[in-house]
Every structure is written in structure tokens, then in C-alpha cells.
Amino acid sequence: MQQLKLDLQYFAGEKTEKATPKKREDERKKGKVAKSQDINTAVLLLFCFIILIAFGGFMKNGMLALYHQAFTEYINWNVTTETVMQVFVESVIQMAKILAPVMIVAIIAGVAANLAQFGFMFTGEPLKPDLKKIDPIQGAKRIFSVRALVELLKSLFKIVFIGGITFFVIWLYKDDMMMLAFKSVDDALAFFGRSTMIMGISATLALLFLSVFDYAYQRYDFEKNMKMSKQDVKDEHKNIEGDPLIKSRIKEKQREMATRRMMSEVPKADVVITNPTHYALAIKYDETEASAPYILAKGTDHLALKIREVAKAHDVITVENKPLARSLYQAADIGEIIPEAFYKAVAEVLAYVYNLEKKL
Known part of the structure; x- marks a missing residue:
């Protein structure tokens, strides 16, 4: 009989039930959702490379203009507080104009990647101080957990897979690379820019391909961690609907009041x-x-x-x-x-x- 009780307690505490809508909403308020960081990275890199291809000429001309002004005009100025401030302000404005397309697209891509995964969500819960986050015991458990091992294997696989793709691109252009000594500076820069873009987009597409599987794993792991035991479901139902004993007493009091009236x-x-x-x-x-x-x-x-x-x-x-x-x-x-x-x-x-x- 004692063993039967222990077995029943074990099965009551085993997390076999899917998470209820209330628990999902509570976890969402805490910022806990199923998401893949690889999707964010891949989308961000893809859009940035596209912008670099589209605005590469504009950015190159802007950088050359800044260098030209620095070595033909600024270099002849006397070093004073006013001139240093003017050089700083003008350089910052020029760099902002050069980097603005990339920064704007990066922000849009980052927001879009998150919206595509879990929709709009705003919460300040992750920013609240939590002493558990600096607990060395809990930190050690996270480091040596099964999840940490899986993440390590995933990272190693991504490095090998993406590294192999970039090496393959370099191998394709090895002959052109050997001939750079006989080309002009502009041709060499153009070659490096073109090969870098090809490597970047190839690696990004590979990462985007891997991120689909990573998102599937993250969603599976999230659903697994969200599972509830039968007792958890009962307790939640009690919290929502109220304790049946208390509810029956309330109804009894209501009946007594109605009877008196x-x-x-x-x-x-x-x-x-x-x-x-x-x-x-x-x-x-x-x-x-x-x-x-x-x-x-x-x-x-x-x-x-x-x-x-x-x-x-x-x-x-x-x-x-x-x-x-x-x-x-x-x-x-x-x-x-x-x-x-x-x-x-x-x-x-x-x-x-x-x-x-x-x-x-």
C-alpha cells in the first residue's frame, strides 16, 4: 500500500500535461518564449549584406571623401579646442550618413525576425534583479546541463558547416587571389569586396538553413520545459476557479441570505x-x-x-x-x-x- 501511494505521488508530480493557456501567458509576461537566436542573426546578416551590395558604392565614396578631407584639409589645421571639436563633429556626422542605411535596416531586420517568431511582446521582467542569476551553484548546473552540451554541439556543427562553405568560396577564387599582385589597388579592393560579399551571403544562407532546424529544436525544448504535472493543472484550476470548498461555503451563505430575504x-x-x-x-x-x-x-x-x-x-x-x-x-x-x-x-x-x- 505504501509503495502504491509513492507511485501515485510520483505520477501526479510527473510533467506529462501540455501547458495551459494561463501558464503560457504567465511565462510570456516573464519574457519566456520559443525563439532561435540563429534566425535573428541570419536575417540580420542577410539584410545587412543586401544593403551593402545596394549602397556599397555610396558608402565607399563617403569613406574616400572623409579620408580625402582628413589628409588634405584637416591635417593643415592648427590643433586647438575649436578645431578638434569641429573635426570630431564633422567626422561623426559623415560616418552617421555612411552607416545610416545599414543601421536602419539592421534594426528593422532584428524587429522583424522577433515578430515572425513570437509576435509583439513587451515586458520588463527579464530586467528585474534576480539573485538566482548570480548563484554559482545554479550557474554550474546550467553550464554542465544537457542543454549546455546540446548548445555546444550545435555551435561546433555550425562552425564546421559554415566554415566549410566559406573555405569552398575562397578555394574557388584562389587563382584570382594569387594574381592580385599584378592588379591595381582599385581592382584588388573590388575583388576583395566581391568575394567577401559572396562568402557573407553564402554563410548567411547556410545559417538561415540551419536556423530552421534550430527553431524546431528550441520550440520542442520550450514545450518540454513548459509541461505541467496533473497536480499543477489542478492547482491552477483551483486558483482560477477558486477552492471548491470555499466556493461551496460562499454558495451556502448566498442561499442562507436569499432564504432570509x-x-x-x-x-x-x-x-x-x-x-x-x-x-x-x-x-x-x-x-x-x-x-x-x-x-x-x-x-x-x-x-x-x-x-x-x-x-x-x-x-x-x-x-x-x-x-x-x-x-x-x-x-x-x-x-x-x-x-x-x-x-x-x-x-x-x-x-x-x-x-x-x-x-x-
């Missing part, structure tokens, strides 16, 4: 129709309140007994009519006008009560 209406009734023991309904007819008699209170068994007791204590006449009490109890609720089908039967009861009150 109902009982306070019984003394206002014209008549109480009974079964006689199982059903009791307090009926009131007031032309200023409704066009037909309506029910002030009703109940069965113990509640019916209370209604009869309150009616007797306040001299409300009780009339026994088994079929009418049972049918009317099922047909109308508290505060409702009695259905038209019961008009005649209830009118006879009220007429009997009114005649009885006149005799009294």
Missing part, C-alpha cells in the same frame, strides 16, 4: 398554499404591484415547514391544495406572476381567504 416576505402574503408537508408557496395579490397574483416565497420539505411556521406566526392563512401547490411550484419562480393557466384555481383560493378574513 424570502422569509421576510412571507408575512406580506395573502395566503400560503401547501401540499401540505412537501410544498409551500406564499401568494400575494396587489393591483399596484402586478396585474395578477405573484409568488413571494416557495420551498420544499424543511423550507416549506419554515414558510408555514412564519405564516402561522404572522396570522397568514394556510390553504392545503396538493395538486395546485405541486404544479405551481414547478411553473413559476419567486417574484414571478403565476401563469395564466393557474388564474382560476388561485382566484378561488384567494376568494376563499378573503371571505374567511371577513368572517374573522
Whole structure:
């Protein structure tokens, strides 16, 4: 028996259930989502290389203009606070113009890569100080964990794979590289620029290809870590819906309050129709309140007994009519006008009560 209990506790704590929407939302607020950093890097590099190809001439002319100005104009200036500041400001402005296309595209590419993976998300949770992050024991566990080993193997594979591609590109251009000594500076720079772009785009496409598999792994690992035990699901359900015991007590209190309010209406009734023991309904007819008699209170068994007791204590006449009490109890609720089908039967009861009150 003890072993069975231990087994049940083990299986209750085993994480076999998929994460609930609430847990996913809570983890998302903490900044924990499935994403591949390789996708961000690959998209960023791809767009940057495309911009370099498109604006390479503009950037080259800008750099040459800056060098020309520096070695023909700035070099002849006297070194003073004002001239140094002017050189600094003009150089910064010129470099900003040169790098602006790359920087703008890099920002757009980085945002787009993240949006494509997990949509828009803004949270400050990862920025909050957490002493666990500097805990050496936890740090050692992360370093020597299975995940760290997988990341190491992935990195080694990426280095070998992408390195092999770049080496292949260099090997294709080895003959042209050997002949650079016989070419002009402009031709040499053009060759290096062209070969660098080919290597960069080839490596980027290779990384983009690998990032698809990396994203699939990251999503699998994320879903695995997000799994919950059956007990976790139950606890979450309790937190959302409330403890069943507390809910039942609240409902019980609500019923007690409703019963007290109902009982306070019984003394206002014209008549109480009974079964006689199982059903009791307090009926009131007031032309200023409704066009037909309506029910002030009703109940069965113990509640019916209370209604009869309150009616007797306040001299409300009780009339026994088994079929009418049972049918009317099922047909109308508290505060409702009695259905038209019961008009005649209830009118006879009220007429009997009114005649009885006149005799009294």
C-alpha cells in the first residue's frame, strides 16, 4: 500500500500535461518564449549584406571623401579646442550618413525576425534583479546541463558547416587571389569586396538553413520545459476557479441570505398554499404591484415547514391544495406572476381567504 501511494505521488508530480493557456501567458509576461537566436542573426546578416551590395558604392565614396578631407584639409589645421571639436563633429556626422542605411535596416531586420517568431511582446521582467542569476551553484548546473552540451554541439556543427562553405568560396577564387599582385589597388579592393560579399551571403544562407532546424529544436525544448504535472493543472484550476470548498461555503451563505430575504416576505402574503408537508408557496395579490397574483416565497420539505411556521406566526392563512401547490411550484419562480393557466384555481383560493378574513 505504501509503495502504491509513492507511485501515485510520483505520477501526479510527473510533467506529462501540455501547458495551459494561463501558464503560457504567465511565462510570456516573464519574457519566456520559443525563439532561435540563429534566425535573428541570419536575417540580420542577410539584410545587412543586401544593403551593402545596394549602397556599397555610396558608402565607399563617403569613406574616400572623409579620408580625402582628413589628409588634405584637416591635417593643415592648427590643433586647438575649436578645431578638434569641429573635426570630431564633422567626422561623426559623415560616418552617421555612411552607416545610416545599414543601421536602419539592421534594426528593422532584428524587429522583424522577433515578430515572425513570437509576435509583439513587451515586458520588463527579464530586467528585474534576480539573485538566482548570480548563484554559482545554479550557474554550474546550467553550464554542465544537457542543454549546455546540446548548445555546444550545435555551435561546433555550425562552425564546421559554415566554415566549410566559406573555405569552398575562397578555394574557388584562389587563382584570382594569387594574381592580385599584378592588379591595381582599385581592382584588388573590388575583388576583395566581391568575394567577401559572396562568402557573407553564402554563410548567411547556410545559417538561415540551419536556423530552421534550430527553431524546431528550441520550440520542442520550450514545450518540454513548459509541461505541467496533473497536480499543477489542478492547482491552477483551483486558483482560477477558486477552492471548491470555499466556493461551496460562499454558495451556502448566498442561499442562507436569499432564504432570509424570502422569509421576510412571507408575512406580506395573502395566503400560503401547501401540499401540505412537501410544498409551500406564499401568494400575494396587489393591483399596484402586478396585474395578477405573484409568488413571494416557495420551498420544499424543511423550507416549506419554515414558510408555514412564519405564516402561522404572522396570522397568514394556510390553504392545503396538493395538486395546485405541486404544479405551481414547478411553473413559476419567486417574484414571478403565476401563469395564466393557474388564474382560476388561485382566484378561488384567494376568494376563499378573503371571505374567511371577513368572517374573522
